[in-house]
Amino acid sequence: MTAARTAVVCGLGTHLPSGVVTNEDLAKELDTSDEWIRSRTGIGQRHIAEDGTATSDLAVEAGRRALKSASTDTVDAVIVATSTPDHICPATAPVVAARLGLGTVPAFDVAAMCTGFVYGLAVAAGFIAAGTARSVLVVGAETYSTILDPEDRSTRAIFGDGAGAVVVRAGEPDEPGALGPVILGSDGTGSELIRIPSGGSRDPFRAAHAERADPYFRMSGARVFRNAVERMAEASLEAVTRAGWAPEDVDVFVSHQANVRIMNAVADQMRLPRSRFPVHLDRVGNTAAASIPLALADAVTAGGLRPGHRTALAAFGGGLTWGAATLTWPDVTPV
Numbered sequence: 001m002t003a004a005r006t007a008v009v010c011g012l013g014t015h016l017p018s019g020v021v022t023n024e025d026l027a028k029e030l031d032t033s034d035e036w037i038r039s040r041t042g043i044g045q046r047h048i049a050e051d052g053t054a055t056s057d058l059a060v061e062a063g064r065r066a067l068k069s070a071s072t073d074t075v076d077a078v079i080v081a082t083s084t085p086d087h088i089c090p091a092t093a094p095v096v097a098a099r100l101g102l103g104t105v106p107a108f109d110v111a112a113m114c115t116g117f118v119y120g121l122a123v124a125a126g127f128i129a130a131g132t133a134r135s136v137l138v139v140g141a142e143t144y145s146t147i148l149d150p151e152d153r154s155t156r157a158i159f160g161d162g163a164g165a166v167v168v169r170a171g172e173p174d175e176p177g178a179l180g181p182v183i184l185g186s187d188g189t190g191s192e193l194i195r196i197p198s199g200g201s202r203d204p205f206r207a208a209h210a211e212r213a214d215p216y217f218r219m220s221g222a223r224v225f226r227n228a229v230e231r232m233a234e235a236s237l238e239a240v241t242r243a244g245w246a247p248e249d250v251d252v253f254v255s256h257q258a259n260v261r262i263m264n265a266v267a268d269q270m271r272l273p274r275s276r277f278p279v280h281l282d283r284v285g286n287t288a289a290a291s292i293p294l295a296l297a298d299a300v301t302a303g304g305l306r307p308g309h310r311t312a313l314a315a316f317g318g319g320l321t322w323g324a325a326t327l328t329w330p331d332v333t334p335v
């Protein structure tokens with residue numbers, strides 16, 4: 001008998017910082033309004049971590065809850081998907097593994113911005129398929145509030161902080177929770193559309209040139225918007241087709257929560273009712289790599305995502321990067 005080597009989702013945990021910034025709060029500081037933000041993005045508020053809270057602090061809490069949800073206190077590897085690591089180096093995952101008491105397991109970060117969680121899932125599935133690990137904790141965690149320009153209304157309106165995590169274990173392909181095909185892609189010709197210009201090796205921090213450095217997150221919103229719709233729809237269709245499903249077989253489509261207009265456009269392009277795309281961003285904004293696990297937990301809690309539902313996941317982010325995956329939702333209770 002061959003060993004089971006399909007990644008099966010068996011735990012889900014989330015953590016949001018308690019601080020909430022509403023659109024009205026932002027409008028007191030910036031030239032914006034609740035009406036503009038809601039009508040252009042669907043976002044009503046976002047959670048923002050307190051000063052001094054790092055991404056690992058959120059990741060540890062979500063990770064702890066995912067382990068509890070999976071009824072386990074061990075895994076063979078830890079992957080943290082983030083574009084707001086605690087430090088440029090070292091990676092955030094080893095600290096998370098240590099603080100979770102997971103010993104000396106392999107731990108590393110995946111940097112694919114808002115697609116990071118789907119990339120992380122794919123890497124975890126690869127570890128399990130190769131027999132490198134029997135179980136993996138995959139965390140998406142972000143503190144975007146630490147990289148946004150306080151004066152930039154277009155990014156501050158969108159992004160929020162948070163963390164979500166799943167545990168995947170080795171299992172059989174026909175089990176509920178078994179990950180189906182994962183489709184990933186990138187297009188580095190669009191790398192300038194979303195980036196932090198300074199502080200990396202291209203424009204390193206130098207005290208002498210500090211005044212011309214730009215350490216903040218920058219995004220060409222309208223161009224990102226068009227790319228996000230096309231790439232998420234394409235990748236999702238491919239993932240669904242490879243799973244042997246027709247698009248209309250998808251019961252619940254858990255999309256990266258960047259902008260409700262992007263989600264609606266993907267639904268329209270796939271000829272799926274918009275009601276199959278659960279919306280979480282109204283309460284949390286775009287939480288980048290944390291977005292999909294947070295949206296999964298919210299959909300389960302709200303009763304819209306139930307065991308047996310045919311589920312598609314799709315994300316798009318800086319890089320540019322994108323990804324999609326399928327699974328039949330398992331009987332997992334988020335913690």
Ligand code: COA
Nearest residue numbers: 032033036040114153154157221222224225258259316317
């Ligand atoms: N309040 C008021 N006005 C705002 C605003 C805000 N919060 N944010 C941007 N604007 C303004 C812009 O300054 C611009 O003004 P100008 O024409 O005077 O220069 C105007 O609105 C139009 O900007 P544009 O970027 O074309 O608007 P948009 O309709 O594309 O909406 C985004 C902006 C950012 C909401 C939208 O492009 C978007 O959601 N993009 C994708 C974001 C995303 O998914 N990012 C992460 C990748 S995962």
